[in-house]
Amino acid sequence: MRIACGREAPAGNDDSIAAHAENEPLALRSLSVLVAEEDPADQTLLARLLTGMGHTATVTGNGAEALELAAMRRFDAVLMGVALPVMDGETATRLIRKLPGENAAVPVVALTTQGTAEDHRHHLSAGMDAVLVKPVDALRLAEFLEQVVPAAAPSAPAAETELPILDGSYLDDLRQWVGDATVLTLLASAPASFNDEMAAIRAAWSRRDPQSMRENAHRLKGAAGSVGCRRLAELAQTLQKMRDEEILAPTRLDELAGEVEAAIAAALGWQPAEPVN
Numbered sequence: 527m528r529i530a531c532g533r534e535a536p537a538g539n540d541d542s543i544a545a546h547a548e549n550e551p552l553a554l555r556s557l558s559v560l561v562a563e564e565d566p567a568d569q570t571l572l573a574r575l576l577t578g579m580g581h582t583a584t585v586t587g588n589g590a591e592a593l594e595l596a597a598m599r600r601f602d603a604v605l606m607g608v609a610l611p612v613m614d615g616e617t618a619t620r621l622i623r624k625l626p627g628e629n630a631a632v633p634v635v636a637l638t639t640q641g642t643a644e645d646h647r648h649h650l651s652a653g654m655d656a657v658l659v660k661p662v663d664a665l666r667l668a669e670f671l672e673q674v675v676p677a678a679a680p681s682a683p684a685a686e687t688e689l690p691i692l693d694g695s696y697l698d699d700l701r702q703w704v705g706d707a708t709v710l711t712l713l714a715s716a717p718a719s720f721n722d723e724m725a726a727i728r729a730a731w732s733r734r735d736p737q738s739m740r741e742n743a744h745r746l747k748g749a750a751g752s753v754g755c756r757r758l759a760e761l762a763q764t765l766q767k768m769r770d771e772e773i774l775a776p777t778r779l780d781e782l783a784g785e786v787e788a789a790i791a792a793a794l795g796w797q798p799a800e801p802v803n
Contacts, residue, residue: 557581557602557675562592562615563637564607568660572605572637575664589613590704596622596629597759598748603675604634605658608649616652617703623653624696625751626689626759633674637662689756692792696754706798712753713793719749720758720786731779736770755789 559576561583563569573583584601586592589610596604596618604622606615619634636649636657646657655674658666701709723746730738747762761782765773772778 557671558600559583559671560592560595560599560601560604560632561585562589562604562606562610562618563587564610568607568637568662572662572667575662575667578664579668587611589615589618593618593621594748594752596632597625597751598745600629601632603671604632605637606634606654608636608638608640613703616649616654617699619653621696621699624693624699624754626693626747626756627751627763629751633676635670635674689760691755691757691788692796693754693756694796696756697796700754701798709798710796713796716749716753716755716793717790720746720755720790723749724783724786727782728779731774734774736768736773739773740766740768750789753793755793758785758789761785 557576559581561569561572561576563572563585564587566587569585569587573585576583584595584599586595587610589606590613592604592606592610592615593613595601604619606619608615610618615636619636622632622634623630633656634654636654637660638645638649638657639660649657656670658670697709723742726742727739727746730736730742743762743765747759747766750756750759750762765778765782
């Protein structure tokens with residue numbers, strides 16, 4: 527069983543759940559799925575259903591952590607509880623949709639106990655792709671994943687757009703939920719995180735270690751994306767995808783260092799236009 531994070535379900539239930547999942551006519555490739563669910567029993571059930579189908583489940587119990595994970599990692603799908611603590615599922619989804627790069631397009635399935643058409647429209651208007659009413663069984667879960675997860679195929683290149691150094695609309699949405707003081711604290715702590723990753727990337731470049739550079743670029747992308755530093759997050763994501771000779775090019779560090787400096791200046795200079803209570 528591959529559960530990246532979360533509680534283990536009772537061993538006595540594991541075989542029956544896995545057998546049920548394996549006997550269903552599932553045609554999905556192996557997926558990486560983020561499970562954001564507040565109920566421990568549902569966390570365990572969903573993780574076991576997913577792993578029984580051959581997928582990997584990463585489990586969290588609150589919306590703020592779901593947003594952080596979605597910013598730092600590329601998931602094939604998110605199963606998002608609606609009534610999550612710390613940050614509700616709809617707010618987390620709206621902020622995920624504002625993340626830089628392809629992480630913003632991750633399919634999100636709402637998990638809810640409410641089955642009314644009005645509730646479903648509300649969830650879809652928040653940016654969720656589908657609504658799955660609990661309790662969940664293996665066949666229905668597989669059907670929903672088949673519906674929302676696109677087939678692995680080359681996508682057309684996206685049109686070039688000028689990304690902002692700091693995404694003000696993302697921060698405005700975030701401050702509506704956590705307040706100005708928290709947003710300012712996050713922005714104030716960002717420079718230390720950016721500089722730490724930049725120093726690690728420099729050291730890896732000096733060692734001619736492209737894999738370590740990619741790993742630190744991955745962390746830098748998550749740190750930048752979670753505070754709305756769109757251009758830095760996009761550049762870090764580009765570094766992750768480079769071939770060895772590209773990422774070790776002599777100009778690479780100067781380009782990244784310049785973007786880190788711009789992001790730090792923007793983060794430290796940001797102030798809310800109007801205070802949020």
